[in-house]
Amino acid sequence: MEEKHIQGKKVIQFNGVVREFKPEDRVHVQRIFSEGxxxxIYDTSIRGFRYHPESLLLYSAMTIAGFVLTKCWWMIVLLPVLVLCGRYLCSRWVILAYLTEAMxxxxxxxxxxxxxxxxxxxxVAVLKDQVVGVVAAVHEGKNSARLKRMSVDRRFRRCGVGKALGWKVLEYAVAQGFSTVVLGTTAYSxxxxxxxxxLGFQCVAVENGHMAPSEPTFPLIGIFYRVYLNHYILEVQNIPVDLCKRQE
Known part of the structure; x- marks a missing residue:
């Protein structure tokens, strides 16, 4: 990594390389993706909690109802704890199911x-002969590419790795003649x-209560697992290839 100061602001620039995947990268890519x-699990169950007022209202109603039915003050403490445990366990189950299917x-x-x-x-992004990030692009629709599988080793985040990977996808989209690049993320970070x-993406839609096709279903999923799916899009027709290269 290299630190620069632009207009008084410290900017960390990734000084590794972003290259095409090789078979010997497999273990490192799988590890980075799995860890990401x-x-x-924590992101969707705990960090995302405050973004869903409908869930907060539901849990509050459950707590009040439990107290009214049992007349036990300890229910006011116990139910919120059980709710948080339920959210964590449901998120873990869903994420593990998705990860298993992806692997x-x-x-x-x-x-x-x-x-x-x-x-x-x-x-893959490589820094000092070490794979530190991964990203993929696939053709989707008539003239669009989808950015997917973006993941950066947590030890090398905030070092420009993600930006370098993103620009590689945009460079590829321009070279292939795609008109747009799209992506979807459930991250709350x-x-x-x-x-x-x-990178220039704009959020064009937010889907509440998103459920991936590979996610398991059971009656409590709708109560304890709700996430936003943010849909992003970037028009790339006017991005010169040399501009993408300069951003790496």
Whole structure:
């Protein structure tokens, strides 16, 4: 990493390389992706709690009802604790199901899905011979690319790795003649949204209560697991390829 000061602000610039995935990167990519997904358990269950007032109202009503029915003051303490445990366990179950499916499909067949397929690619960020991040792009729709599988080793975050990976996807989209790049994220971390917005993406829709196709279903999922799916889009027709290269 390299620190620069631009207009009085400290900017950390990634001075590694972003290159196409190689078979020997497989273990490192799977580790970074898995660790990133596991962090989503806390993100969706605890950090995301305050973004869902409908859930807060429901849990408050459950607590009040429990107190009215039992006349026990300890219910006021016990139910919120049980609610938080329920949210964490449901998030863990959902995230693990999603991770298992991803590892069974594309993350175990990266060459077939991303490298050997037309209009798709997978890149890794490498710093001092160490893989520190991953991102993929796939053709979607008539003339659009989807940015997916973005994950950065937590030890190397806030070092410009994510931005370098993002610009690689934009460079690829421009070179392939795509008109837009889209992505979806359920992250509540402000850093994730700041990264995408810094690359030029705009949030065009927010879906509340999103459920991925691979997520397990049971009666309490709707109560203890609710997330926002943020849809981002970036028009890339007017981005010169050399501009993307200069941003790496």
């Amino acid at each position: 997904m596991m962090e989503m 069974r499909t594309d993350m175990s067949h990266m060459e077939e899905v991303y490298i050997n397929s037309p209009n798709s690619c997978l890149w 402000a850093a994730a949204h700041k990264l995408y917005q810094g």
